[in-house]
Amino acid sequence: MDNLSRLLKESWALVEDQQEEVAGYFYARLFLSNPELRDLFPVQMNVQRARLLKAIVRSIQTIDSPEQFDDYLRSLGRDHRKFLVEPRHYDLVRDALLEALREHGGERWSLAYEQAWRDAYDMIAARMQAGAADDPNPPFWEAVVLTHERRTPDIAVFTCRPEYPFTYRAGQYVSVEVPRYQPRLWRTYSIANAPTEENVLEFHVRAHGAGWVSGALVRRIQPGDVIRIAAPMGSMTLDPTSTRDVVCVAGGTGLAPIKAIIGELARYNRTRWVHVFFGARTRDELYDLEALNALAAQYPWLTVVPACSEDPDFAGEQGLVSDVVARYGPWHEHDFFVAGSSAMVKATLRTLSELQVPSIRVKYDAFTDS
Ligand SMILES: Cc1cc2nc3c(=O)[nH]c(=O)nc-3n(C[C@H](O)[C@H](O)[C@H](O)COP(=O)(O)OP(=O)(O)OC[C@H]3O[C@@H](n4cnc5c(N)ncnc54)[C@H](O)[C@@H]3O)c2cc1C
Ligand code: HEM
Numbered sequence: 001m002d003n004l005s006r007l008l009k010e011s012w013a014l015v016e017d018q019q020e021e022v023a024g025y026f027y028a029r030l031f032l033s034n035p036e037l038r039d040l041f042p043v044q045m046n047v048q049r050a051r052l053l054k055a056i057v058r059s060i061q062t063i064d065s066p067e068q069f070d071d072y073l074r075s076l077g078r079d080h081r082k083f084l085v086e087p088r089h090y091d092l093v094r095d096a097l098l099e100a101l102r103e104h105g106g107e108r109w110s111l112a113y114e115q116a117w118r119d120a121y122d123m124i125a126a127r128m129q130a131g132a133a134d135d136p137n138p139p140f141w142e143a144v145v146l147t148h149e150r151r152t153p154d155i156a157v158f159t160c161r162p163e164y165p166f167t168y169r170a171g172q173y174v175s176v177e178v179p180r181y182q183p184r185l186w187r188t189y190s191i192a193n194a195p196t197e198e199n200v201l202e203f204h205v206r207a208h209g210a211g212w213v214s215g216a217l218v219r220r221i222q223p224g225d226v227i228r229i230a231a232p233m234g235s236m237t238l239d240p241t242s243t244r245d246v247v248c249v250a251g252g253t254g255l256a257p258i259k260a261i262i263g264e265l266a267r268y269n270r271t272r273w274v275h276v277f278f279g280a281r282t283r284d285e286l287y288d289l290e291a292l293n294a295l296a297a298q299y300p301w302l303t304v305v306p307a308c309s310e311d312p313d314f315a316g317e318q319g320l321v322s323d324v325v326a327r328y329g330p331w332h333e334h335d336f337f338v339a340g341s342s343a344m345v346k347a348t349l350r351t352l353s354e355l356q357v358p359s360i361r362v363k364y365d366a367f368t369d370s
Pocket of ligand 1 (some may be wrong): 049173187188189190191204205206207208209210211213214215253254256257365366367368
């Protein structure tokens with residue numbers, strides 16, 4: 001371990017047990033010294049659910065060589081423009097962070113520790129700022145909701161049209177804000193269709209308990225409402241040079257990026273077999289099965305295998321979708337796309353590794369709460 005990461009780990013151990021106090025101090029210090037920054041953050045903020053400090057600490061602890069994470073940090077910086085972050089804010093956040101750590105580090109906190117946090121933060125912040133400065137796009141696009149359909153009490157499929165042409169690749173995701181109901185709260189959602197000439201985007205969203213943004217997207221927005229979307233991110237996209245057959249594994253609304261990928265293949269594919277495994281707990285939660293079956297009837301290269309894990313009356317496959325994939329195959333020569341909850345993605349990656357699928361052929365997005 002190099003000296004910088006040793007100092008970061010040692011010093012974090014001094015404050016780790018007091019994360020809530022550190023966070024409380026950080027936000028109080030940030031907003032007292034710079035009241036204008038309060039408007040960048042969600043209206044309702046409680047320390048457990050506030051994201052910035054947790055995200056910075058996690059980045060500093062995991063990114064030991066910023067060169068390796070250059071693309072990620074540049075796109076994080078680009079994406080931060082959606083919060084209306086300006087270059088001068090970076091030092092203000094760093095100063096509040098250092099003060100919160102110093103205040104809680106106790107007697108063993110040292111200048112060497114402080115310098116380590118400063119250096120690590122500055123290396124990351126420089127890459128984020130470079131990414132933001134190089135981006136010719138607007139910080140976000142406003143998009144009008146065109147259609148909104150509740151497929152189950154918790155799942156909605158909706159479409160919207162961004163105000164300007166929006167360029168992305170099938171399989172990517174975007175940050176979404178619902179300014180009318182949850183201003184300044186951004187969450188990521190996968191785009192569920194391949195790019196269209198009409199500039200229309202489709203989303204599939206599941207409301208998570210008391211979840212703020214997903215609740216608004218499923219239960220509140222209506223045609224005519226305006227939402228905001230930030231620049232596309234993610235690399236779960238088709239390799240145009242690959243000729244291998246494709247296996248897609250979707251759990252619940254993890255179907256969204258998979259459907260976009262099928263949509264793109266539908267434009268040009270004649271030769272690649274595509275198997276889609278679509279899993280949910282019950283038949284009702286297979287909320288888009290009719291549309292998938294219609295695609296399978298239209299395209300001879302497409303096979304759809306639905307599966308339910310908690311619905312014994314369901315006539316298709318029974319069990320977790322990760323286990324169902326293993327019953328088919330062999331899968332040695334395929335490109336894989338996997339999307340869904342982090343538990344579902346983890347289980348599927350484990351199955352694929354047991355089936356000796358080379359990890360380089362597997363692309364995935366886990367719908368964790370970032
Ligand atoms: C790359 C990526 C792509 C994604 N694509 C999709 C997609 O296409 N479709 C989709 O449906 N989702 C997708 N997600 C998930 C999505 O980004 C959100 O995480 C999800 O919608 C929950 O956001 P929220 O604001 O509704 O919940 P939050 O308010 O952030 O809450 C998160 C969780 O905490 C729980 N919670 C609520 N209140 C509290 C409280 N007071 N204390 C503690 N916990 C609480 C909520 O019930 C919820 O389970 C994706 C995620 C990623 C990372
Ligand atoms: C090293 C520097 C920084 C890193 C690594 C970082 C990282 C992150 C990450 C990963 C998130 C969560 C992702 C998301 O919600 O889209 C986030 C959220 C956020 N960041 Fe940053 N950030 C940094 C600096 C800043 C600065 C200087 C500001 C300006 C004040 C800022 C403002 C925000 C805001 C407002 C949020 C959302 C907070 C919330 O919803 O609770 N960030 N940051």
